[in-house]
Amino acid sequence: MSARLTRRTEVPAGIGDDVRPARAGIVHLGVGAFHRAHQAVYTQEAMRASGDLRWGIVAATQRSATVAEQLRPQGGRYGVLTVDPDETRLDLVGVVLEVLTPAEDTEGIVRAIADPDVHVVTVTVTEKGYPQRPDGTLDLAADGIAADLAALAAEESGGPLGETPAGSMIGMLVRGLAERRRTHGAPVTVVSCDNLDGNGRVLERLVRNAVEAAFEASGPSGAADATGAAVALHAWLDTRTAFPSTMVDRIVPATTDAWREIAEPLLGARDEGLVVAEPTRYWVIEDRFAGPRPRWELAGARFVDDVEPFERAKLRMLNAAHSLIAYRGALAGYGTIAEAVADPEIAALARGYLLDEAAPTLAGFDGLDLSAYADEVLARFANPALGHTIEKVGADGSLKLPLRLLPVAADRLAAGRPPVVVAEAVAAWAAFLVARVDAGEPIADGRAAELAVIVASSQVGGSTDAPALAAGLLDLLGGAAAEHPAFRALVTERLADRLGALV
Ligand SMILES: NC(=O)c1ccc[n+]([C@@H]2O[C@H](COP(=O)([O-])OP(=O)(O)OC[C@H]3O[C@@H](n4cnc5c(N)ncnc54)[C@H](O)[C@@H]3O)[C@@H](O)[C@H]2O)c1
Ligand SMILES: O=P(O)(O)OC[C@@H](O)[C@@H](O)[C@H](O)[C@H](O)CO
Incomplete structure (x- = not known):
């Protein structure tokens, strides 16, 4: 192994040199x-x-x-x-x-x-x-x-x-x-x-x-x-x-x-x-x-002057799609975001989410070309060199979903349109948690203890009660979408399908 990098190390030509601040x-x-x-x-x-x-x-x-x-x-x-x-x-x-x-x-x-x-x-x-x-x-x-x-x-x-x-x-x-x-x-x-x-x-x-x-x-x-x-x-x-x-x-x-x-x-x-x-x-x-x-x-x-539309667009497009791909990717057995987004079914789901569900909730914001941003986001996720793990992106779902995905669902519900892919993402997260518990692996989440109790209490005779699990997790997430009966029904339906797919 080479000597450790220090302030005095002379680095080879071609490496971008650093700046030493005065204070x-x-x-x-x-x-x-x-x-x-x-x-x-x-x-x-x-x-x-x-x-x-x-x-x-x-x-x-x-x-x-x-x-x-x-x-x-x-x-x-x-x-x-x-x-x-x-x-x-x-x-x-x-x-x-x-x-x-x-x-x-x-x-x-x-x-x-x-x-x-x-x-x-x-x-x-x-x-x-x-x-x-x-x-x-x-x-x-x-x-x-x-x-x-x-x-x-x-x-x-x-x-x-x-x-x-x-x-x-x-x-x-x-x-x-x-x-x-x-x-x-x-x-x-x-x-x-x-x-x-x-x-x-x-x-x-x-x-x-x-x-x-x-x-x-x-x-x-x-x-x-x-x-x-x-x-x-x-x-x-x-x-x-x-x-x-x-x-x-x-x-x-x-x-x-x-x-x-x-x-x-x-x-x-x-x-x-x-x-x-x-x-x-x-x-x-x-x-x-x-x-x-x-x-x-x-x-x-x-x-x-106003950064919030940029932040909202980034959270609802890039970060939300990241979470969706992470949970769907984990269920399909992939280890990285690039592997998951190379799967045509997951890529199509993510594209549908970006263009049909997220972008319409950002209408009126002209700081970004949302369709070009959707393409850019998917291309960035596909960078195989990064090795960005599903484990890192998927951590702390209980904190991330309410910031990234649920606001999209709330806006769509208010517009009278079903947030089908957001429901799919929440269901994938729920199934991901069940899979972690079944595998005896820890849940990486700031609210892991509460999540473990919800998953455990939805287990009936060796299988998962999808309505109970969906209800427990949505109650924990809280907010307008999580309380909305139509969204709760959608998540429950998607979760029942997912758990069926897992068996
Ligand atoms: N990594 C990215 O791609 C990326 C991109 C955009 C924004 N961010 C933001 O930056 C954050 C950190 O990302 P990272 O890649 O540096 O992660 P990291 O795991 O490398 O570092 C996390 C830092 O947060 C601190 N931390 C964690 N939990 C804390 C807590 N409860 N109280 C106080 N400090 C705590 C840790 O000590 C550490 O210094 C992300 O959560 C996100 O909000 C990250
Ligand atoms: O960093 P987190 O844990 O908030 O979220 C994981 C990723 O979605 C996130 O880090 C993105 O890579 C990042 O936000 C891109 O700018």
Whole structure:
């Protein structure tokens, strides 16, 4: 094995060189594969094109220390392998300056968010990182939230900073924002880059709910102080922060050792922080910043007044079709999205969904040619070089379906048209869950325990009661479509067929 990539490694000619920032200007929460192949790449290209080197990234990873272990020995430097069926290209990225974990250094993360040189906080923490109750407010019972809110209240009244390790993204963020207000109050923009409809609005709402809950009724130093702290923080959030929404798009599978072995001879060094991505990428950002930002437009980002139609189109077209293909593909025994979409029956189902069910719900949006986008999406999914696994795309269905597929069903039902393929997708998800349980495999989902109970209680005499399973899962998903009798009947019918097909 070659020596590890470091800041000093001289790389062969032909590898895209990296940029070394002059200082940190961005904090990123959730440094998974996607951030490294998307926002970090845009940031590096913006710095290169503008010559403004203030935008180095201090990154935090919460759920595991793996990325810290991968990047720290490399001084934050890593490669992005862009893979196409015909061409592979390797570029180095040098903009990540530091990787922190809350378990080791919550104080460092809080101080980084409060650093006056930092003007932007970006976030990619998956759908699970935005815990919400059915009414969209912060789920105070979710992992880590209560301890973070107690820590926020203690820090606000002069307690030691970062003594309690941050247990949630919302907690980490709000504790950093509160420290920023206390120390100097300079403006900051928080940019969610997760696949959520109105991601900026959702994030701001959860931050404000966290402030309300932390200082509710009696705070550590009495009700009046607590109310004062909440009022001061809200007022600062009103005037000195912005939470623009974004549409982010680039297919970035989890990196495997096979990819690291392909990159090693190209680089002449071992890169544990390598990420792999398709060539296509988009970033549409609501043009609403509280302070300075990198000139991401020089790297191809698009700034618009209203990003939500773009985000909605991407979720209902690309992400929804991805989920449909994942569950149908899993039932047919495929391992990757490319294998599944090469199956003519699955490809036809996905095309029908895109053109006949999703696109009509986006009518009136002229920011994208939806028919061309449908073709592009299917071609991107077919890229066999990516090896994007069904396991990754199919994870967290209980959180993804309500964002991607059910809104399409709701709009179609409201228009008096049956959402047949959405029902097929929900039925495929249900059958996929049964197959996982039957195989004794864990369900990869933020609500796995509830799903396991629903699947178990629908088992009668060695077979699945399709109406009971459909009803249990739709009750869990909730929302207008899931409650609609015609949709419930459609899902039940499709599921009965599916389970029949499984036997
Ligand atoms: N990978 C892609 O193709 C892609 C494309 C567009 C958007 N995205 C968005 O980026 C997200 C992350 O994708 P990725 O490929 O980087 O995944 P990843 O698994 O590589 O990284 C996930 C990151 O989220 C953090 N995380 C997970 N659950 C969390 C929780 N409950 N609280 C706080 N942090 C949590 C992890 O610690 C990690 O840093 C996606 O869920 C999606 O919203 C991904
Ligand atoms: O990243 P997730 O888990 O929200 O969803 C899985 C995929 O649908 C998603 O990552 C797409 O590849 C991506 O959104 C393309 O831009």
